[in-house]
Amino acid sequence: MAALPPYATPLQRTWYWTFRGICVAIFFFLIFPILVIIPLSFNAVPFFTFTKEMLSFDPAGYSLQWYDDFFTNADWNHAVWNSIRISIAATILSTGLGTVAAIGLSQSHMPFKGAITAMLISPMIVPLIISAAGMYFFYSRIGLQGTYIGVVLAHAALGTPFVIITVTATLVGFDKSLVRAAANLGAGPIRTFWKVQMPLILPGVISGALFAFITSFDEVVVVLFVGSSGQKTIPWQMFTGLREQISPTILAVATILVLISIGLLTVLELLRRRSESLRGIRAQ
Numbered sequence: 240m241a242a243l244p245p246y247a248t249p250l251q252r253t254w255y256w257t258f259r260g261i262c263v264a265i266f267f268f269l270i271f272p273i274l275v276i277i278p279l280s281f282n283a284v285p286f287f288t289f290t291k292e293m294l295s296f297d298p299a300g301y302s303l304q305w306y307d308d309f310f311t312n313a314d315w316n317h318a319v320w321n322s323i324r325i326s327i328a329a330t331i332l333s334t335g336l337g338t339v340a341a342i343g344l345s346q347s348h349m350p351f352k353g354a355i356t357a358m359l360i361s362p363m364i365v366p367l368i369i370s371a372a373g374m375y376f377f378y379s380r381i382g383l384q385g386t387y388i389g390v391v392l393a394h395a396a397l398g399t400p401f402v403i404i405t406v407t408a409t410l411v412g413f414d415k416s417l418v419r420a421a422a423n424l425g426a427g428p429i430r431t432f433w434k435v436q437m438p439l440i441l442p443g444v445i446s447g448a449l450f451a452f453i454t455s456f457d458e459v460v461v462v463l464f465v466g467s468s469g470q471k472t473i474p475w476q477m478f479t480g481l482r483e484q485i486s487p488t489i490l491a492v493a494t495i496l497v498l499i500s501i502g503l504l505t506v507l508e509l510l511r512r513r514s515e516s517l518r519g520i521r522a523q
Contacts, residue, residue: 243255273497276490276493276494276497277494277497278293279487279490280305280306280487280490280491280493280494281293281301281302281303281305282300282301282302282305282487282490283299283300283301283302283304285485285486285487286487287485287487287490305486305487305488305490305491306491306495308486308488308491309488309491309492309495312488314471314476315473315476315488315492317471318471318472318473318475318476319473321470321471321472321473322456322472322473322474324387325387325390325391325394325455325462325470325472326394326452326455326456327452328387328391328395329390329391329392329394329395329398329451329452329455330398330448330451330452330455332391332392332395333394333395333396333397333398333399333401333402333448333451333455334398334402334444334447334448334451336395336399336402337398337399337400337401337402337403337406337447337451338402338406338440338444338447340359340399340402340403341402341403341406341407341410342406342410342432342436344356344359344403344407345407345410345413356403359399359400359403360400360403360404361400362396362397362399362400363400363401367460367461368460370396370397370461371393371460371461371463371464371465372464374389374393374396374461374464374465375464375465378392378393378465383465384465384467385465385466385467385469385470386467386470387469387470389465389466390461390462390465390466390470393461393462393465394454394455394458394461394462395451395455397454397455397458397461398450398451398452398454398455399451401447401450401451401454402444402447402448402450402451403447404447405443405444405446405447405450406440406443406444406447408443409439409440409442409443409444410440410443413436413439413440417435417436417439418431418435418436421434421435442510442511442513443510445510446507446510446511449503449506449507449510450507452503453500453503456472456473456474457474457496458472458474459472459474459475459477459478462474462475463475463478473492473496476492477489477492477493
């Protein structure tokens with residue numbers, strides 16, 4: 240944002256600094272609760288509070304024991320592998336379905352486009368507890384409740400709207416004359432898609448896949464309804480740990496997840512800039 244010009248009025252100067260103060264306050268309100276858990280995860284004692292040794296920066300007040308517990312505990316290891324394979328499977332499914340849906344919705348001759356779009360992105364709007372309850376009753380009827388397939392399908396349903404939105408946004412700047420040119424040169428629809436359309440919308444597809452992965456990896460409500468103890472994921476294990484035994488291992492896991500989220504968000508930003516570059520939009 241540009242600095243204030245020399246001729247700015249007192250009211251403009253007041254708003255200039257007030258606006259920045261509001262932004263700092265919002266940033267502090269959103270980020271500070273997350274940052275607090277990072278030093279607490281190195282606590283040498285099993286408490287969710289800063290000890291005198293930690294506040295005085297005494298090395299005796301800090302320990303890696305909770306990280307060691309996370310990497311060596313069988314329950315946490317089982318939850319990690321469950322989260323990874325469920326998230327990967329759900330991401331692949333939701334990315335494929337979301338990309339196809341976005342391409343179909345981008346066609347000008349698509350009937351009832353608005354109604355179909357609203358229906359496809361409804362999992363983002365409907366309260367999660369309602370979706371989870373509905374999935375529980377439906378999957379119980381068809382024998383998928385308490386199975387990996389049921390959890391994957393449920394997470395794919397939650398991740399697909401994110402893929403649709405990101406791919407649709409990428410398709411807004413897509414030059415459809417390239418598709419017509421490929422058809423005139425004899426390329427079929429499938430070849431045109433993989434050789435012409437997919438390379439240009441790939442950043443949007445990958446961005447949607449990352450959103451779908453994060454959604455599945457962090458989700459806890461649906462898996463509590465649809466899954467069983469055999470499908471216990473990291474969020475489920477954290478939720479159970481908070482209810483049954485308070486352990487700073489939860490803080491260590493939360494810190495690791497924060498770092499993973501930061502990495503994924505960095506990748507998303509790079510992909511956004513790459514997508515804008517491919518569409519001829521100057522990155523801001």
